[in-house]
Amino acid sequence: MTAVVDKTAEGAIPPGDEPTPAPAAPASHLAGTLRRYPLAAFAALVLALIAFGAVFAPLVGTTDPTALNPAARLQGASATHWLGTDHLGRDVWSRLVYGARVSVVVGLAVAALAVVVGLVIGLFTGFIRWLDPIVMRVMDGLMAIPGILLAIALVSVSGASIVTVIAAIVVPEVPRVVRLVRSVVLSVREEPYVEAAVSVGTPLPKLLWRHVLPNCVPPLIVQATYVAASAMLTEAILSFLGAGTPPIVPSWGNMVAEGRLLFQIAPMNLLYPGIALAITILAVNILGDALRDRLDPKLAKRVGQR
Amino acid sequence: MPLLVLQRLVSTIPVLLVVAVIVFLMLRISGDPAAILAGDTATSAQIEAVRQAFGFDRPIWEQFLGWIVQVLQGDLGESLFTGLPVTTLIAQRIEPTLMLALTTIVFSVLVAVPLGVLAAWRSGTWIDRAVMVFAVLGFSVPVFVLGYGFMYVFSIELRLLPVQGYTSPFVDPVAFAQGIILPTLTLSCIYIALIARITRASVLETLNEDYIRTARAKGQVERTVLFRHALRNAAVPIVTVIGLGVALLIGGVVVTESVFNIPGLGRLVVDAITRRDYPIIQGLILFFALIYVVLNLIIDLAYTLLDPRIRY
Numbered sequence: 135m136t137a138v139v140d141k142t143a144e145g146a147i148p149p150g151d152e153p154t155p156a157p158a159a160p161a162s163h164l165a166g167t168l169r170r171y172p173l174a175a176f177a178a179l180v181l182a183l184i185a186f187g188a189v190f191a192p193l194v195g196t197t198d199p200t201a202l203n204p205a206a207r208l209q210g211a212s213a214t215h216w217l218g219t220d221h222l223g224r225d226v227w228s229r230l231v232y233g234a235r236v237s238v239v240v241g242l243a244v245a246a247l248a249v250v251v252g253l254v255i256g257l258f259t260g261f262i263r264w265l266d267p268i269v270m271r272v273m274d275g276l277m278a279i280p281g282i283l284l285a286i287a288l289v290s291v292s293g294a295s296i297v298t299v300i301a302a303i304v305v306p307e308v309p310r311v312v313r314l315v316r317s318v319v320l321s322v323r324e325e326p327y328v329e330a331a332v333s334v335g336t337p338l339p340k341l342l343w344r345h346v347l348p349n350c351v352p353p354l355i356v357q358a359t360y361v362a363a364s365a366m367l368t369e370a371i372l373s374f375l376g377a378g379t380p381p382i383v384p385s386w387g388n389m390v391a392e393g394r395l396l397f398q399i400a401p402m403n404l405l406y407p408g409i410a411l412a413i414t415i416l417a418v419n420i421l422g423d424a425l426r427d428r429l430d431p432k433l434a435k436r437v438g439q440r
Numbered sequence: 441m442p443l444l445v446l447q448r449l450v451s452t453i454p455v456l457l458v459v460a461v462i463v464f465l466m467l468r469i470s471g472d473p474a475a476i477l478a479g480d481t482a483t484s485a486q487i488e489a490v491r492q493a494f495g496f497d498r499p500i501w502e503q504f505l506g507w508i509v510q511v512l513q514g515d516l517g518e519s520l521f522t523g524l525p526v527t528t529l530i531a532q533r534i535e536p537t538l539m540l541a542l543t544t545i546v547f548s549v550l551v552a553v554p555l556g557v558l559a560a561w562r563s564g565t566w567i568d569r570a571v572m573v574f575a576v577l578g579f580s581v582p583v584f585v586l587g588y589g590f591m592y593v594f595s596i597e598l599r600l601l602p603v604q605g606y607t608s609p610f611v612d613p614v615a616f617a618q619g620i621i622l623p624t625l626t627l628s629c630i631y632i633a634l635i636a637r638i639t640r641a642s643v644l645e646t647l648n649e650d651y652i653r654t655a656r657a658k659g660q661v662e663r664t665v666l667f668r669h670a671l672r673n674a675a676v677p678i679v680t681v682i683g684l685g686v687a688l689l690i691g692g693v694v695v696t697e698s699v700f701n702i703p704g705l706g707r708l709v710v711d712a713i714t715r716r717d718y719p720i721i722q723g724l725i726l727f728f729a730l731i732y733v734v735l736n737l738i739i740d741l742a743y744t745l746l747d748p749r750i751r752y
Contacts, residue, residue, distance in 0.1 A: 155501055194647055207473070271455065271458055272453045272458050273456045274454075274458065275454075275455050275456075275457075275458025275459045275461075275462060276458070276462065277687075278455055278456075278458075278459050278687075278729045278732050279462065279463075279725055279728070279729050279734050280687045280688075280689075280690040280691045280728055280729075280732070281687070281691060282691035282694060282695075283690065283691065283694070283709065283724070283725050283728060284462075284725070286694075286713060286721070287463075287721050287722070287725060288466065288711065289468055289469055290468075290713050290716065290718075290721060291476060291718070292469075363579075363580070367582055369583065370582055370584075371583070371584070371677060371691075371695055374584055374695065374698070375694070375695070375698060375710050375713065376710070376713060376714055377713045390584060390585075390588075394588075397588060397591075397592075398596060398603070401588070401596065402594050403590065404588055405588065405589065408582065408584065408585035408589070409585065409587065411582055411585065412580055412581045412582060415580040415581075415582070416576065416581070419579055419580050420576065423576065428526065430461035436516050
């Protein structure tokens with residue numbers, strides 16, 4: 135939903151996971167991962183299909199998702215309208231496929247931006263001691279505001295467009311990434327190879343890039359998947375509440391919002407986009423859990439797998 | 441001990457101050473606050489009038505100081521739409537939200553903690569798997585999808601429960617109970633998922649401890665071992681997550697109240713967005729952040745009760 139509480143960086147005790155223990159193996163080929171986690175492989179397949187549909191939306195049996203046809207409104211599924219039509223006679227299947235574009239773009243963009251911004255802030259915060267308390271208080275303050283409310287407020291003051299929605303969702307996600315990166319930096323800072331690099335006078339940017347950054351990559355990949363899932367959820371909620379993607383754009387959140395009016399007559403027009411959203415987010419979360427077990431064995435061990 | 445409690449209390453001040461700065465700057469980062477408040481159709485004379493009335497022509501630090509003094513005196517400003525003080529509006533709308541939050545927290549804890557203990561106790565079996573599958577599902581299904589799904593099944597198809605609306609328990613307890621069931625179920629799912637995950641992980645860790653083996657060797661009943669020995673020692677992270685999860689809960693309340701048409705604080709926010717009633721949005725963000733910080737402070741201080749090894 136909503137500010138999904140982050141699952142990797144919430145302090146000493148990370149949450150649980152599937153019980154099947156993953157024997158620690160250093161090799162980390164994607165193919166190997168997928169073979170070991172068949173569920174994650176399936177989730178990846180589902181996501182690939184959704185991405186394919188989003189990219190090639192005009193080619194998968196769709197018509198113009200915004201074309202009105204009041205004469206043919208609220209029809210059931212048929213050969214011309216695979217999932218029927220909505221209250222304005224628009225083709226639901228087409229809107230569903232085009233709506234995937236919004237979710238995919240928002241998920242990817244927010245994950246990328248939150249990780250990059252959080253990474254830069256986290257790296258410097260962890261290394262510059264006077265900066266640390268200041269930045270962390272700001273992050274604490276940001277985290278004290280429920281993510282959805284913060285995003286709603288940001289969109290409502292800056293006007294609704296895809297760009298402002300993405301920016302508004304990035305802001306509440308950044309503190310989690312900063313905390314994660316900082317915790318990695320603090321543990322790496324005391325390592326002999328970092329001390330050695332400092333003592334030969336390596337400049338800070340190079341030190342961070344060469345010696346610290348590589349340690350942050352595995353947990354960040356895991357965190358990025360959770361951020362993407364959370365972002366898609368938040369986008370849908372913002373649109374649902376009328377503070378998100380502009381209503382003309384077919385997005386899953388907008389479809390749910392429009393479906394509310396006639397929910398008692400045509401419940402499927404609301405439930406189709408809802409289910410599409412749930413499946414997408416579920417697939418991303420399953421993939422994230424598998425990546426965590428694979429890339430972050432320390433975390434998987436702390437989870438208590440015997 | 442009182443000194444350290446005081447220290448902990450003082451440490452929340454910078455967090456709240458940062459929240460106040462963010463809320464204050466929110467209106468000002470996106471251009472001219474007077475133009476935003478005056479609305480899209482305002483003339484330049486109207487914008488100028490708003491600028492005068494709200495003091496946006498004064499230096500920014502002066503505005504901030506004036507505003508913070510007001511807030512500290514319990515004045516969150518007035519609604520642009522109705523002219524009523526924001527604090528009055530909050531007081532009018534708080535009951536449904538409070539009731540929904542309470543039923544959700546109680547229900548979630550009562551379901552999630554035993555579920556987590558069970559999963560840890562039978563770790564690796566199908567019970568454990570089922571609980572964890574539920575936990576991932578609970579995280580993934582959006583609140584409004586759940587809400588409308590429940591509404592479709594229980595209210596529209598089976599006609600067992602009212603579709604929407606809220607009745608105060610002080611007016612009609614039966615109607616209240618009927619009306620609160622679906623919103624509570626809806627809002628609980630993500631919270632249950634969160635708490636069950638942590639309970640499982642935390643109990644699983646304590647089950648490896650020597651004192652558990654000792655308790656079992658003494659011939660303790662398994663239930664006592666699980667709940668008296670294992671769960672007690674696993675309590676701190678569980679209670680922490682219950683507190684942190686309140687942020688999730690607040691976001692969920694906003695959505696759930698919209699789905700089920702409950703006239704609480706969540707609806708107040710949503711209505712304020714559609715009317716662009718910024719003082720209400722700002723006031724509610726401050727209010728929710730304050731609740732979140734205070735609640736987590738109380739939980740922090742309560743650790744001493746749960747775990748005598750932690751001392752302040």
